[in-house]
């Protein structure tokens with residue numbers, strides 16, 4: 001596999017009247033060709049700063065970045081035609097149809113009109129392509145945004161929170177779309193807080209916290225490396241929970257006390273739980289392994305709960321009576 005995107009030691013410090021804020025602190029990321037790569041991190045961890053820096057919208061203070069083997073920002077003019085991105089809010093004419101919108105953008109970008117029909121088909125909007133955008137669901141607007149970024153038939157597609165604000169049906173459609181694009185050989189980088197989705201959509205992930213990479217690899221690798229297998233332990237008497245937690249900690253376990261059970265990790269064998277507790281006259285009524293998911297790894301690594309709904313949504317940006325604006329980056 002060859003890397004389509006490489007970032008090494010990226011640094012970005014914002015300076016304002018309020019003070020100095022280090023948004024990226026030596027951040028690294030590698031995205032291999034043909035993958036759907038999830039870029040995960042809590043609010044304020046540096047995802048948008050990374051994507052904006054990559055697209056030449058802000059200047060880093062240090063580090064190196066390359067796209068398709070070319071060093072950026074120096075080679076941005078040469079690689080820009082191979083990258084589609086939605087990092088800023090795309091804005092559409094509410095009174096235009098998807099076909100009108102994409103035709104306008106195709107003309108502006110020197111893309112043949114035939115490509116408009118291809119991308120409408122790709123994102124599943126062909127049947128509604130003549131309807132006004134203001135009648136579209138949020139999911140359809142998101143797909144129109146993706147269609148606009150696909151006009152140039154990019155090799156790398158960068159999407160900031162594409163599933164944000166979508167209902168489960170919209171998320172499923174977006175997931176199908178991403179899978180289809182990856183199958184066609186495109187590399188997709190998507191930032192998201194919706195961790196369950198990332199686990200389903202992505203081949204690989206990078207997790208960022210406080211401007212640094214805290215985990216990277218295939219979803220399976222990240223889970224295997226960072227997820228500690230936990231055991232749910234219920235006791236015959238709930239009143240024994242606190243003293244049992246202390247005993248298990250003495251035996252080397254990490255224990256979280258829940259209202260009616262314990263979550264125990266860090267012991268080599270589950271039998272160590274039963275033995276430790278039985279020695280103290282405490283009996284276990286349930287002992288079951290809990291499979292870690294990406295969300296629990298994320299919580300463990302970043303120490304932060306993922307927050308949904310705090311990002312831009314295409315829905316908020318549909319305007320009527322104004323020309324379609326450029327989305328930031330290289331979407332057009």
Ligand SMILES: Nc1ncnc2c1ncn2[C@@H]1O[C@H](COP(=O)(O)OP(=O)(O)OP(=O)(O)O)[C@@H](O)[C@H]1O
Pocket residue numbers: 014015016021022023041042043044045046047048049050310311
């Ligand atoms: N223009 C700016 N000036 C000053 N600080 C900024 C600026 N843009 C971002 N920051 C700060 O840099 C840090 C990283 O922000 P960034 O927007 O990259 O995070 P993020 O991971 O994209 O968050 P979110 O998921 O909320 O979009 C945050 O602490 C943020 O407050």
